[in-house]
Amino acid sequence: MNIEEYISSGTIEAYVLGIATTDEVCEIEQLIEQYPSVRATVAEQEALLAQYAQSHSANPPEHLKQNIWAAIQEEPNSTASKIATQTETPKISLTEKPSSKKSWKGYAMAASIALLIASGICNMWMMQEHKKMSAEIANISAQEKKLLDGTNKALIAAQKAKEALDIMSLPSLKKINLAGVGTHAQHSGMLYWDAATGNVFLDLNSMPAAPEGKQYQLWAIVDGKPVDAGMYDPSSGDMIFKMKTFFKAEMFAVTIEKMGGSPIPTMDQMVVAGKTS
Amino acid sequence: MTNNIALFETELIALLKIKDEKAFNYLYDNYSGALCGIILKVLNQEELANDVLQEVFVKIWRSIEQYDSSKGRLYTWMLNIARNSAIDTLRSKGFQQGQKTSDIGNNAYLNDGRRSSTNNTDVLGLKKSVLNLKPEFRVLINLAYFQGFTQEEISQTLNIPLGTVKTRMRNALLELKSIFV
Structure with a gap:
């Protein structure tokens, strides 16, 4: 399939407008997974329509907010609402009624089961007839799995990078350079702080991993006293980490502490630090 | 909305999932205008639009677990819920019958600009x-x-x-x- 041609065919526009046929929806949802350019076009069109919708904004009456909050509060207890959610929630999908998706998934499931059975039969026959060949097939499928895993990992990494970028490009965010301290002068880290919301994000990607059995711990210096700002846990795979919330701090510092952190910082284990102003 | 990025979408989702009232306030203050606008545009009837808006917020609140951020932005998801609910109402029998008798009333409302912007x-x-x-x-x-x-x-x-x-x-x-x- 020529993906550029597909993008200019108008099918994506039909999809975001909610008028694509069931087949088109299935096709696009698969293409979104495969082609970043399709995903990007869908996102762009959705943003356009969101703006279009926004241009029709209207203010609901004042009292409605309390009414809705009251309705939300009582909803979970009433049986009527339980039935309502059971029947209604499946309708909610980004663009298409889920029934089509379900049936598509059903077909996909049936197809994969059929494939599985077929490959099982095929394998059995091969084991009897050509043991060597079946070993080779197993080898190839292992390689394929490895490749697939790699692709998934790359996709997740790309998603994480995008999230990090979104956070870092917020205009209200202050960028604080954490410089190396003492014997750690060659190291540095970055901290992003939004004093208005108190959000603190830490980026220690350029630092070596903490020593075995140890962890980096962030401290905020508030009114001259160190306050625990959370543990840095690189195992999550995030590019930058959301730490504890601070509305006020003169300084941020990172120390090496035992796993799980310490109640007070081990001062001679300070690696990087930076002032907020 | 642009100068009020007090909560990131991801944080909002997290707050919604723990059913925090702060999340509701934020959600309502920032999105009720857009959601109400889309519903009103579909239905052209203020009172009914308010009912649907309430239904939509309840749906968002109760189905947040089903929102999949890999499939698109939260805002798009919410707009689609509002749009689908309004269109469902538009297509329902009761609406079509009521519509015939209330045309004049609607136009009067649409032209007075009282809450159109x-x-x-x-x-x-x-x-x-x-x-x-x-x-x-x-x-x-x-x-x-x-x-x-x-x-x-x-x-x-x-x-x-x-x-x-x-x-x-x-x-x-x-x-x-x-x-x-």
């Missing part, structure tokens, strides 16, 4: 730019987006070949892009 300058700017959209494109987008027409219905209503509906949609959105960006 928010004081948000962003929205005012958007409203102005939308006026630059060619009427034929506006009709096309509105039939699909606000009225829930299918490709066949659009082809019949506007008397254009079914095969060109998608091409026209693309042209319409390209023009929308040129006036927004």
Whole structure:
């Protein structure tokens, strides 16, 4: 399939407008997974329509907010609402009624089961007839799995990078350079702080991993006293980490502490630090 | 909304999932205008639109677990819930019967401008730019987006070949892009 041609065919526009046929929806949802350019076009069109919708904004009456909050509060207890959610929630999908998706998934499931059975039969026959060949097939499928895993990992990494970028490009965010301290002068880290919301994000990607059995711990210096700002846990795979919330701090510092952190910082284990102003 | 990024979408989702009232306030203050606008545009009836808006917020609140951020933005998801709910109401029997008797009332309301706009300058700017959209494109987008027409219905209503509906949609959105960006 020529993906550029597909993008200019108008099918994506039909999809975001909610008028694509069931087949088109299935096709696009698969293409979104495969082609970043399709995903990007869908996102762009959705943003356009969101703006279009926004241009029709209207203010609901004042009292409605309390009414809705009251309705939300009582909803979970009433049986009527339980039935309502059971029947209604499946309708909610980004663009298409889920029934089509379900049936598509059903077909996909049936197809994969059929494939599985077929490959099982095929394998059995091969084991009897050509043991060597079946070993080779197993080898190839292992390689394929490895490749697939790699692709998934790359996709997740790309998603994480995008999230990090979104956070870092917020205009209200202050960028604080954490410089190396003492014997750690060659190291540095970055901290992003939004004093208005108190959000603190830490980026220690350029630092070596903490020593075995140890962890980096962030401290905020508030009114001259160190306050625990959370543990840095690189195992999550995030590019930058959301730490504890601070509305006020003169300084941020990172120390090496035992796993799980310490109640007070081990001062001679300070690696990087930076002032907020 | 642009200068009020007090909560990131991801954080908002997290708050919604733990059913935090702060999340509701944020959600309502920032999105009720857009959601109400889309519903009103579909239904053209203030009172009914308010009922649907309430239903939509309850749905969002109760189905947040089903929101999948890999499939699109939270805002788009919410707009689609509002749009689908409004279109479902539009297509329901009760609505069509009530519509016949209340036409005059609706028009009076639509023209008085009492709540037709928010004081948000962003929205005012958007409203102005939308006026630059060619009427034929506006009709096309509105039939699909606000009225829930299918490709066949659009082809019949506007008397254009079914095969060109998608091409026209693309042209319409390209023009929308040129006036927004």
